[in-house]
Amino acid sequence: MAIELKPEQVKQLKEQLAEANRNSHFVIISAISKKEHSGVDMVTDWNNYLNMKSTNGDNFDFRIIRDILPITDNLVYWAVAQQNLHSATVQGDQDEQAVDDLEFYTGKVMEENKVRA
Numbered sequence: 663m664a665i666e667l668k669p670e671q672v673k674q675l676k677e678q679l680a681e682a683n684r685n686s687h688f689v690i691i692s693a694i695s696k697k698e699h700s701g702v703d704m705v706t707d708w709n710n711y712l713n714m715k716s717t718n719g720d721n722f723d724f725r726i727i728r729d730i731l732p733i734t735d736n737l738v739y740w741a742v743a744q745q746n747l748h749s750a751t752v753q754g755d756q757d758e759q760a761v762d763d764l765e766f767y768t769g770k771v772m773e774e775n776k777v778r779a
Contacts, residue, residue, distance in 0.1 A: 664760075665739055665743060665746070672735055675742070676733050676735075676738055679733045685709075686709040686710075687708050687729070688705065688708075688733075688737065689707065689708055689726050689731065690704070690727045690728040690772060690775060691703070691706060691724055691727060693724050694722060694723045703727060703772065704768065734774060736771050739767045740768060740771050743766075746760045
């Protein structure tokens with residue numbers, strides 16, 4: 663994977679995630695299309711989950727699979743991957759590495775929280 667962090671960076675980012683966690687804790691959710699009956703599991707925070715549920719509730723059934731995720735190294739890498747993909751998207755880039763990183767670290771977070779990837 664393309665994301666390389668030094669131990670002090672991981673520690674600092676864990677502290678930042680712990681602070682963010684106080685405002686909107688991290689969860690693993692499932693979003694199932696009402697039309698296609700297919701779904702996706704994802705890592706997000708509570709406020710984003712509520713936002714998705716209120717804006718897309720007509721098209722998707724949302725449910726929480728794991729609530730209040732622990733702040734781990736994998737969650738740190740997931741957050742960095744999420745930010746990298748967001749930045750690339752805002753800039754209009756098609757960054758396949760960012761997509762791959764997000765998929766990889768989402769899988770790692772799911773695995774450590776005993777959710778099928």
